[in-house]
Amino acid sequence: MAHIQLKNITKVFGRHTALKNLNLEIEDGQFFVLLGETGAGKTTTLRLVAGLEKPTSGQIFIDGVDVGDWGAAERDVALVLQQYSLYPRYTVRENLEFPLKSKIRRVPDDEIKERVARAARTLRIEHLLERKTDRLSGGEMQRVSIGRAIVRKPRVFLMDEPLSALDAKLREALRTELKDLQRRLGATFLFVTHDQIEAMSMGDRVGVLNHGHLVQTGTPKEIYDNPRDTFVASFVGSPPMNLIDGSLAGGRAVIAPKTFELPYEGAVKSGANDRPLTFGIRPEDVVIEAGAPVPATVHDVENHGVEKIVTLRVGENTLRATVPASTQVEVEQDVRFAWNPKKVALFDKHSGISLRHAG
């Protein structure tokens, strides 16, 4: 197992900069999730760590050693690719054996057998072992590629959206299993996904990537509670954080132009008062109750079983609230709402950066 460090990594493809000054550290035994939209540079980051791509500038350290000149085989990492990772002419068993039969590893035959059997059992693909891989469904293929990684004992597991081809149920099951596996092995994981729920539920630490910039790293809780900017705020959480433009006046949030006013009880830094702001509030911190100060109209109601997501219309703004399923609301009904004044986040309107982070 290993400690991974990326230092000032920049990667340019032709005229396109895929990664810009990326700094990233993954502790030994950590489950690190890299979260980002499509095209953010997630796969590129993985390929750099795996040694399939060379950085335009910057260094990569594995266990403190600069591996810039090392080939993929020497780095001893396991990679689960987003697609096409299985050898099409081989059976599932041959695919699983393949990494163990490499000359640089020399695993004895009976151990190969045992490790393949164990991986197959973990991933529930025992019945598929003798099948050719081009006869597998997408989900089965994905499980086999995960299997091909876990038969090894690599220094780090790199996984590129390994669960994206699976149906919801299997995804959930494998999420737990992967996390379990990682804990059992004490393995270092660099796991890439565009699914924020996956990131929040699996990661010890999460890094949010936006257009090649690593915007924020932190525990899922830190990222959720204290997003560094409006991008992270709107990317993480489902439904995402409400973002409303306004300004602070006398300890109150004034949503322009004259739509509503609500108290703000967070810390107020000097200078917060005289500039355009964006207020962020999580839907679960918006409350709908009869005695609340601000009137609004219900625009839409989504029923999610244990809870309802209510979209409110307030002047030109819309605001989402998560309320218990028992709350009686109907579309176009007039309601009143408030927010938890302690949970309001402040962002600079122009840069989008949280005032708490801006120092």
Place this chain on the structure above:
Amino acid sequence: MAAVTTSTERTLNKLAIAGVLIVTLIFLAPIYWIASTAFKPRNLSTTIPPTVVFTPEVSPFVKLFTKRSQLRSPPTPEEYAAAPWWERMVFDGGEKVVRDGKGNVQWSGYPSRFMNSLIVATISTILAVGMGTLTAYGFSRFKVKGEGDLLFFILSTRMLPPVVVAIPMFLMYRTFGLNDTHIGLIILYTAFNLSFSVWLMKGFMDEIPKEYEEAALVDGYTRMQAFFKVVLPEAATGIAATAVFCFITAWNEYAFALIMTNRRAQTAPPFIPSQVGSGLPDWTVIAAGTLLFLLPVAIFTFLLRNHLLRGVTFGAIRK
């Protein structure tokens, strides 16, 4: 496909099948002509109108493989009785089989020319496809400076008609002592087929996702091992198709073989028609030689037909 076929569709279908049959027959006619002539008695080979019904005989093949000379006088009955069945066929044609001092039958030039063809075509095909595959892999997977220009340059070797380069090649070959050698022809055919092989294989290589090798690299294999274990099996279809094309080109090549070789390394194509000129043409022997000459390509193509069917579509059927 529509489950219900209307009667017009059925008629159209029948017409199409008839059309295909006619075209097939037209293409098969020369082959039938050669095959039937190869089994005809000599006196029936040039009749007008052509003889269609005859008792097939193998005398053309006997003549094809043996060295013969004209009989001054017919064989004595003892000579005739002592001769084996195949030698009698030669006697019947007014010729005799040439034997050396010890009485061993002398072979004609055909078997050695045939072997020359096999050697030259096989080795040049292996070389052209092998080098072409590696070159194509390089072009397909690595950033090569001036890739487009280089590929164009490789192809440009095919742009001059063979006649134009024949004389300079001949002079060069004479200087280097490559005239009438197997090596000489092999080099020539390899060079000739290489451009074709590179281009064809480049198309196939581009079709193979590079993720396969990358997975192998990460799994602890070297680039070479990954190439042989993962890429090559995937490229089998393309290699088969390319090999068939290269083999056919080398096997059928006539002009250079005619110019560059005369005895030792001569291949079958220039040899077979040369038999027309020696003595009176015996078309049955020429047909027999031609028929045997067709076989290797037919067999080779037949063995690789499954690959070919997929290969000639340039990977379009592949997922």
